[in-house]
Amino acid sequence: MRLKPEAKVTATAQPSLDNSLIPMINVVFLLLIFFLVAGSFKLVAPVEINPVLSDRNQRATLERLIFIDSQGDIYAEGEQIALDALTAQITVLGWASESNTDSVQSSETDGETVVSVQADRLASVGVLRNVLKELRKAGLKEVELISSFSSSASVTAAE
């Protein structure tokens, strides 16, 4: 039996709209998984900071952050903090746990409280030293100095 031309057209299955979207959904899912697995969240600094470059290979924890800008101003939790108020602020924020405030024989942290300092590459060591002294007063024995990875060494020696 020969079909009429109209009958041929109606016999062909029309792809539904949902079916045609499936390849796009697949691609979007793959992109989503890529960004989930390969990325990490941006550090949101309250002030512009040029990160220190280093070829060191120690992963940062980035849980509790203190920022020092090129002028030596100090920021924590999005607000500028005076150097004298840093110890009190650290205590208020609960960053100095009781285990760290105790007098200890070991100089290593127990992995409970890690405070990270991100300083501008042009911030002076004098300011950093003062911040570390205040953190010491708050009971913290070690901090992390955050740097961005750079395979080339000696970037801005004497800018």
Next chain:
Amino acid sequence: MRLAVNKPQRHTLISLTPLIDVIFILLLFFMLTTQFQRQQATTLQTGSLSADVATPVDETATRLFVQSDNQVQVNQGDVVDSQSDAFLSLLVEAKETGIRLIVSFDDAVNVQQMTDVIDTVNRAGIDDSLLRLDL
């Protein structure tokens, strides 16, 4: 007897549009908040070495004092450039003999210069057990 098998099955259509909306929003969120630059960390001891009563000062250690012009004073005597071969050979010698290094910095040194010196020391093979930063 009538079998249930013969009952015509009803297909419920689930719209994919809300799913796609959610996935797109998630994708946008991760694209905007993600960074691929690796953040590294250098562990610093808080407080100066003299204030640290827990760690006895090693009298045999080599003391390096880094100045803002990248010059490094060795044991309050000779001065070498921190990027020179002389400094590197000094570090290699310290590593081979197992001498501890105590590195301190002038207040005017910037954080990048400090990190560069630490990187140079690490690259010479001196690990944290032989290096003490006096900050």
